[in-house]
């Protein structure tokens with residue numbers, strides 16, 4: 001296998017040498033002026049990234065841990081979880097594991113959310129929060145936030161929690177305009193950062209809800225995050241190298257590429273992957289108008305075991321994925337996200353053509 005494997009996984013994705021160099025900077029203390037200068041640079045950049053006036057915290061942990069923080073702080077007493085793939089199901093597992101009362105509204109893998117059904121269920125029961133997945137990475141589907149947010153806006157005591165782990169930085173996302181109360185983003189996908197620090201946006205309503213939560217622990221307590229922030233401190237020792245990398249990379253995204261250009265680049269890569277698939281009889285999972293700009297999930301035209309294709313491609317220096325859960329071995333997932341460009345994707349598709357011959 002070549003040394004320089006190109007990572008087109010649905011996350012983590014390739015990280016540039018410039019970003020990796022940030023991880024090797026000398027360590028600093030988290031109670032120092034240098035650290036606070038880093039946070040003062042990063043924080044407004046994260047607000048721009050999420051399109052929010054609310055604070056955005058850089059949470060040291062995985063995407064799932066950021067989701068759990070959202071659930072414990074702002075979820076209860078009764079969550080409605082929307083699912084059409086693995087990550088919707090994961091939110092439900094997380095809620096159960098945390099001992100929270102949650103109802104799963106399961107549309108089935110690869111199926112669109114039904115707004116009518118969501119409205120019917122919301123009218124039926126007194127829910128405190130609705131949880132949805134923006135980019136369902138397991139099926140390569142983009143769930144629109146606005147229709148859900150319009151329903152939630154009709155119910156003054158219901159909060160909206162959004163899993164934007166596979167969309168933040170690569171797909172249009174407006175935390176305030178869309179009335180999102182907690183937005184959990186990811187580092188290792190469209191931001192092309194190493195995993196380990198996740199941007200989490202917290203609305204005023206979420207902060208108020210968190211005050212009455214009894215299960216939020218210490219390190220994940222939104223109120224403590226805010227209290228410490230106001231004192232120019234952080235609650236626990238954060239993943240400082242990743243924060244250096246995040247500040248550098250988000251700065252580069254906003255100031256050099258621009259967010260709009262990055263969204264456009266992701267959309268073009270998804271479009272190209274769909275064209276490639278159509279010409280070869282591979283069928284994207286889910287409806288055409290729901291393609292996820294950061295990840296394409298394709299069923300083969302025949303009964304091929306896609307794990308074999310993934311293995312063959314790996315020998316050629318490309319890492320892609322053969323699916324998760326019920327789709328394992330039955331699909332190919334191409335993660336065209338982060339810093340990858342259209343010419344890079346062409347390289348992957350040409351190699352895939354050679355392997356499939």
Ligand SMILES: Cc1ncc(COP(=O)(O)O)c(C=O)c1O
Nearest residue numbers: 062063064087135137163165166
């Ligand atoms: C949509 C979505 N949500 C949540 C996660 C979980 O993130 P992590 O693996 O960092 O816990 C992922 C990771 O693939 C994801 O794609």
